[in-house]
Amino acid sequence: MALAKRIIPCLDVDRGRVVKGVKFVDIKDAGNPVEVARRYDEQGADEITFLDITASSDDRETIVNVVEQVASEVFIPLTVGGGIRALKDIHRMLNAGADKVSINTTAVKNPEFIRQASQHFGNQCIVVAIDAKQVNTEDRIPKWEIFTHGGRNPTGIDAIEWSVKMAQYGAGELLVTSMDRDGTKDGFDIDLMSRITAAVSVPVIASGGVGNLDHLAQGVLKGHADAVLAASIFHFGEYTVGEAKRYMAKQGIEVRT
Amino acid sequence: MGKIVIVDLGTGNLHSVCKAIEHVSSTKSVCITNQPSVIRAAEYLILPGQGAIGTWFNQLQSNPELEQAVRDRLKSGPCLGICLGLQALLEHSEESGGINGLGILGGSVKHFSSNPHHANTYLDKKNNTTPQITHKIPHMGWNEVRQTLPHPLWQGIADRERFYFVHSYYVHSTHPQQIMGQCEYGNLFTAAAAKGNLFATQFHPEKSQHAGLQLLKNFVNWNGDV
Numbered sequence: 001m002a003l004a005k006r007i008i009p010c011l012d013v014d015r016g017r018v019v020k021g022v023k024f025v026d027i028k029d030a031g032n033p034v035e036v037a038r039r040y041d042e043q044g045a046d047e048i049t050f051l052d053i054t055a056s057s058d059d060r061e062t063i064v065n066v067v068e069q070v071a072s073e074v075f076i077p078l079t080v081g082g083g084i085r086a087l088k089d090i091h092r093m094l095n096a097g098a099d100k101v102s103i104n105t106t107a108v109k110n111p112e113f114i115r116q117a118s119q120h121f122g123n124q125c126i127v128v129a130i131d132a133k134q135v136n137t138e139d140r141i142p143k144w145e146i147f148t149h150g151g152r153n154p155t156g157i158d159a160i161e162w163s164v165k166m167a168q169y170g171a172g173e174l175l176v177t178s179m180d181r182d183g184t185k186d187g188f189d190i191d192l193m194s195r196i197t198a199a200v201s202v203p204v205i206a207s208g209g210v211g212n213l214d215h216l217a218q219g220v221l222k223g224h225a226d227a228v229l230a231a232s233i234f235h236f237g238e239y240t241v242g243e244a245k246r247y248m249a250k251q252g253i254e255v256r257t
Numbered sequence: 258m259g260k261i262v263i264v265d266l267g268t269g270n271l272h273s274v275c276k277a278i279e280h281v282s283s284t285k286s287v288c289i290t291n292q293p294s295v296i297r298a299a300e301y302l303i304l305p306g307q308g309a310i311g312t313w314f315n316q317l318q319s320n321p322e323l324e325q326a327v328r329d330r331l332k333s334g335p336c337l338g339i340c341l342g343l344q345a346l347l348e349h350s351e352e353s354g355g356i357n358g359l360g361i362l363g364g365s366v367k368h369f370s371s372n373p374h375h376a377n378t379y380l381d382k383k384n385n386t387t388p389q390i391t392h393k394i395p396h397m398g399w400n401e402v403r404q405t406l407p408h409p410l411w412q413g414i415a416d417r418e419r420f421y422f423v424h425s426y427y428v429h430s431t432h433p434q435q436i437m438g439q440c441e442y443g444n445l446f447t448a449a450a451a452k453g454n455l456f457a458t459q460f461h462p463e464k465s466q467h468a469g470l471q472l473l474k475n476f477v478n479w480n481g482d483v
Binding site for chain 1: 268270272273276277279280307308309390393394395396397398399400419421422423424425441442463464465466469470
């Protein structure tokens with residue numbers, strides 16, 4: 001008996017609605033975030049992640065309201081990402097009822113921010129989100145580069161090195177998304193995940209590419225992820241979180257039932 | 258009028274605790290405060306906390322009146338410690354360069370890395386992948402709690418139920434009669450401890466769905482006797 005591997009449904013929220021796109025474009029509406037979160041809680045989700053993808057900062061208050069409503073009726077850990085730029089943004093999300101914040105672009109712009117944030121709030125609530133894409137190299141050794149701004153801006157930073165650095169700076173957890181796989185339903189980038197999980201001693205959440213339940217299981221069995229994150233397989237009713245857990249348990253993976 | 262008081266030491270997610278308590282108790286009022294007089298008058302006291310224990314104690318000790326109110330209130334009437342609110346009750350912690358605790362419970366707080374299991378790596382031969390670290394730090398997620406002794410706060414909760422944990426330091430109790438629950442993560446550690454009117458958990462009941470809410474409900478219906 002041991003620590004359970006976590007299943008984390010992810011809600012991309014734009015102006016108060018859950019949406020889902022393929023490779024960050026071609027957006028579909030997937031419902032009211034409070035109702036969707038309640039449904040996943042009932043299905044046995046181990047945590048819920050909200051990513052605020054609202055472009056305009058005018059609409060940022062919307063996600064705070066969503067988190068407040070969800071936190072008053074759903075009693076599992078909640079993570080919120082998107083638009084976290086300063087300690088006051090973290091404070092605001094934690095006050096609204098979030099347990100962790102996920103930080104991407106700001107970490108790249110100013111890595112010291114992760115150190116400050118984890119010293120101030122504790123590393124248990126600081127998740128660094130890493131969007132990585134495989135790049136061609138002359139020597140054919142696999143290499144991944146990280147991107148910011150929802151996958152639009154390349155940085156030239158190596159994803160594995162960045163993961164190690166962020167864990168050292170105080171990230172309590174890493175959320176690793178393969179941009180090559182995101183929305184494709186081809187499964188996680190196992191090569192990327194297993195290299196990162198081997199390189200860091202903090203928990204890693206695998207994300208990007210889940211199209212069926214076996215993909216979730218492979219993220220744990222071959223990618224060695226501590227948690228697996230998925231969106232569309234749950235949003236559009238293909239599978240419930242409960243079905244995912246039963247499948248993973250059959251593969252010998254420890255889950256919370 | 259019964260009042261549930263959550264002590265605010267500026268660390269951690271007090272609102273989550275508050276919302277969960279409001280969910281299980283419709284009749285009692287709940288407040289988050291650092292006012293000594295309110296803490297002394299609390300019918301139910303909750304001592305939460307996340308982050309660094311040094312910061313937690315700095316906050317407590319920056320106001321001697323507050324510290325005395327907390328120490329006095331912990332002596333009688335139902336009290337619940339959560340996470341750092343458990344660790345602070347021990348005699349000593351390795352965290353924050355080594356720090357003395359309130360010394361109400363016997364034992365100390367250690368870092369998971371002080372156990373050799375956490376540095377161990379293994380090679381997954383079947384899948385032939387790179388060596389992996391077996392026990393990540395922080396210990397984060399849902400783990401099983403074995404109820405080592407009966408207690409009113411375990412009522413309606415199955416033995417080996419899973420609760421949500423997130424911590425890098427763990428409690429090593431030296432008084433077996435104070436250990437109410439144990440969890441295993443590389444080594445066995447104290448997941449819940451109690452002494453008289455005090456009950457304290459390493460896990461977060463406010464984030465542990467049904468089982469956690471049941472424990473909080475048991476707490477607000479507890480008179481502090483065992």
